[in-house]
Amino acid sequence: MSEFTAIRVLWKRELLRFVRAKSRIAGSLGMPLFFLLFLGTGLNSAFSGTGGNYMEFIAPGIIGMVLMFSSVSSGMIVIMDRQFGFLKEILVAPISRLSIVAGKIFGGATTSILQAAIIMALMPFLGVSFNLSGMLAAFAFMVLISTAFVGLGIAIASKMEDMHGFQLVMNFLVMPLFFLSGALFPLNNLPGWLKVLTLIDPLTYGIDGMRGALTGSSAMPFWVDFGVLALFCGAMFALGAWLFTKKNS
C-alpha cells in the first residue's frame, strides 16, 4: 500500500516539475514543429507526384521523435537528482528501489506523452489529418515507446557519473535510432544493410504501429509492431530497474 502511494507521489513530482518548466516545454516543441513545417512542406512537393502526402507520412515519425527524445532525457534526469541530492532523500525512505524506478518511469512516460499530445494537437493546423478511430491504438504505442525509453534513460544514467555524457547519448544513440526508425522514409525498397538496421531499431515498430493506427498504412502487421515493442518495453523496464538497484544498493 505504501509502495503504491510512493509510486504515485513520485509520479506526481515529475508532473509538477513538468508544468513548472514552461520554457522547457516550449523548447522541446521547437525541433519537431520545424521538422514538420520545413521538412514536411519541403518534401511534400517531391511526394506529390506519387499521390502520397509526405507531411502525413512523417507525422507519426515526429510523434515518435518527441516521445523518444523526451523519454530518454527524463530517464537521464536521475543523474541530476543524484547531483542535486534529492535522490538521497528518496533512497533513505522506507520504499523499495523498484517503486522508485516505477514512479520515475511512469512520471517520465506521462510527461513525454503530454509533450507528444501537444504536437499532435497542433498537427491538424498544418494540414495533417488522422483516423480518429486509430487514436486508442496510437495511444497504446505511445505508452510503450515512452515507458521503454525512460527505462533506457534510467539504465544509461545508472552507468554515468555526471551529465557530460548526455550529448554523447543523444547524438550517438538517440539520433541514429530516430533516423533508422523509418520516421522520415518508407521502409520498403531500402538497400539491404539499411533495411537490417531499421529492423533492429525498436523505435521502427513503434512508429510503424502509430502510422498504421493514424494513417491506415503500415509496413508490418499491427501484432508484429505491438509484440516487438511490448517485449522491448518490458526489457527496458527491467534493465532500468536492475541497473538502478545495482547502482544504489
Add this chain to the structure above:
Amino acid sequence: MKYAIETDKLTKKYGELTAVDALSLRIRRGEIFGLLGPNGAGKTTLISMLCTILEPTSGKAKVNGFDISAEQSSVRKNIGIVFQDPSLDDELTAWENLDIHGALYGLSPQDRKARAESSLKTVELYDKKDELVKHYSGGMKRRLEIARGLMHAPAVLFLDEPTIGLDPQTRRHIWDSVKKMNREKKVTVILTTHYIDEADALCGRVAIVDRGKIVACGAPSKLKKKGESLEEVFLRLTGNEIREEKGSSTQTMRARMRAWNK
C-alpha cells in the same frame, strides 16, 4: 533495549583507504551525541552506513534495535536525516517537498497535512510554505530539511553538519529546535559539526573521530583538562595538519554551479 545506536567493529573500506576502521560505539536513547573530527575522518561514511545508504565492508550495527544490513526497511522507518549536502527538490515548494516526504514514509494524507504544518511551524517557515525552494536562502533550506527530517517522528535523527555556512542567529535557531525536539519528543540526535563550542554546549556526550577510529569519547566536561576548551581537546587529539578530502562529483558539480551563478 536501551541503545539507539550500537556498532560492533563497523568498517568501511574504499580500496586501500579505510574510511571507518572497526569502530564500536554505543549511543543511549534520548542522547544528543556529537561526532567530531577533521574532514575525511569518516563521520559522514559512518552516518551513511547507519542510514543504510552504504553497505559496511565488515562489522555490524543496529539502529533503534534493527540491523542495518538485514533490516534496512525498519531502520529507514526509524530514522530521520539531514544530509551534509542539500537534498531538497528546488523546483517544488516547501509544502510539496514535505508532502512527498510524508507519502514516502507511509503517512496518511491527513497526517501529512498536520505534521507538515507543525514541523514548518517549529522551524518558522509556515508563512513561506508555498514558495519554491529555489527562492529560499541557505538558512531557510537548512531549516526546511530539518523540518522534513522530523516530520515522520523518527526515533533517531542524524544531522550531518546541519549548520554549516549559516550565520550565528540561524545556527542558534536550529540548535534550539533540535534541543526542543530532543526534550519533548525524546528523539535521539546524532550530529556532526565543525563548530566545536556549539557541540560542547549542546551534546551530552561527544566522540572525537580521526582516521576512522574513535580517539576519545565521553561528556565534554570529562574530556577537557583543566582550563582547556573542547576545541583545544580536539586539536590536541587530532593534530594541527590540514586534511584533504577527495571531492565527490557532487561537490565538483556544485562548485561549478556556484561559479556559474556568480
